[in-house]
Amino acid sequence: MTEDNDSSTMNILDIDDDMYVKPRTRHGFQHSDTGQHSRDERDLLQTSNNNLTKERDQLQTSYNNLTKERDQLQTSYNNLIKERDQHQREIEKLKIKGNVALNGVATQSSLYNNRYASDAIDGKRNTHYGSCTHTQKDRNPWWRVDLLNVYRITDVTLTNRGDCCPERLDGAEIRIGNSSENNGINNPRCAVISHIPAGETHTFQCNEMEGRYVVVVIPGRSEWLTLCELEVHGTPAGRSCPEGWxxxxxxxxxxxxxxxxxxxxxxxxxxxxxxxxxxxxxxxxxxxxxxxxxxxxxxxxxxxxxxxxxxxxxxxxxxxxxxxxxxxxxxxxxxxxxxxxxxxxxxxxxxxxxxxxxxxxxxxxxxx
The missing domain is CATH 3.10.100.10 (Mannose-Binding Protein A, subunit A)
Known part of the structure; x- marks a missing residue:
């Protein structure tokens, strides 16, 4: 028995040192490949998380940049709108300044309640009654401005009354020419006014018709003629007279x-x-x-x-x-x-x- 025990001990001790002996655990031998796999997964997850964090930061930066660009574009747009409105106001001022009717002489078929023909060439587009011309209820009522010189007229702009009766101008005619015969009504026609809504301003193209007189007449009926403002835009015809004339x-x-x-x-x-x-x-x-x-x-x-x-x-x-x-x-x-x-x-x-x-x-x- 003693020999057998000694022999067993010797067999165990004689195990090759190069052999790996797995340590015992409570449940038996520990598996080293499972721990390594866990570490690898953890590293992959950490790397993935780092990449996602990096992408998130990049997306946030891109979003911030886009937001900044959007704000800059909005600011630029707002500035362009302001410039457009400013230019539009300047154009309107230039139009009024270039209104050759301002220096003209206005007459009309009759006078109602001290509303003079000159009220339509005072440079104001006010649409209330006190700023507009007014005739009696005449048959074929007319209003005329003598520009005192001949112009090539590009357009005529009319502002209708805002507080009453815009339909009175329906069917009125704009006539342009050099004759004052029959109060200028016989001159060539630039346009027929179908309708101008209350308080609105409409422009009628006249294609550089030449004339000294611009006439608004309501033909074929008895009517009150009211104009709040009439503007004439054009250039002098520029007639050249002989020397000494x-x-x-x-x-x-x-x-x-x-x-x-x-x-x-x-x-x-x-x-x-x-x-x-x-x-x-x-x-x-x-x-x-x-x-x-x-x-x-x-x-x-x-x-x-x-x-x-x-x-x-x-x-x-x-x-x-x-x-x-x-x-x-x-x-x-x-x-x-x-x-x-x-x-x-x-x-x-x-x-x-x-x-x-x-x-x-x-x-x-x-x-x-």
Missing amino acids: KTSGSSCYYTTTVIKTWEESRKDCNERGAHLVIINSREEQTFINGLYGPGNETWIGLTNVDTEGTWKWVDGTPLTTAYWKTGKPSSSLGADQDCVAFFHHSSDPGEWNDEECHKSNNWICEIF
Whole structure:
């Protein structure tokens, strides 16, 4: 037995040192590959977590950058809107500043409650009653501005009344031209106003129509005509007159220092490619009055030599608006006074007198 025990001990002790002996645990031998696997998984999870954290931080940075860019874009957009609005206001100011009607002379078919024609060219787009023109309920009521010069008109802008009756302008016509005959209503038409809502401003394109007069007329019915503002935009037609001639509106005028009979004066104008002056408006009458000093007399292109009592201009058109001296004309009373001279005054726009055609006076020529 002793030998057997010694032999067993020797067998155990003789185990090769190079052999791995697994230590005992409570439940037996411990498995080293399981621990290594856990460590590997833990390292992978940590690495994954680190990568996710890094990606999260990168995404947060990207988000912050995008938010910053968004805010910058919003600021830029807001600035652009402000600039746009500012430019729009500047354009409106330039339009008002470039409104050639501001220096014109306005008239209308009648006056209602002291609402004058000039209220439509005061540069204000106020739409309440106190800032607008107003006629009586006329048949074919009209409003007209004399621009005092001929313009190539690009557009006309109208502001309608805001507190009442916007439909009154429905069907109104805008007419532009150089004739004041029939209050300018016979001039070519730029546009027909279908409707402008209450208090609104509409612009009508006129394609550079040339004219001195801009007229708004409501044809074919009895109506009150009300305009709160009328703006005219265009450029001077820029007529070039011969040297020594004077310019007003679309016409050129030539004044003389010598005197001749009416027929000789007419012939002289014809030789200059012109005619004896034809006066179509009070504004032109006033301009002609200023060409000579008070007390002077000058021949104009008006005569009744063809038919006694029927006064016509040298271009064959009948006389419609006259500025006769009190008690004139008198040729119908038997006197041989068939030609008309202009009496120049110091203050009023002057007046006309029928005289004998063989009398000698200065004269005024006109080129349209």
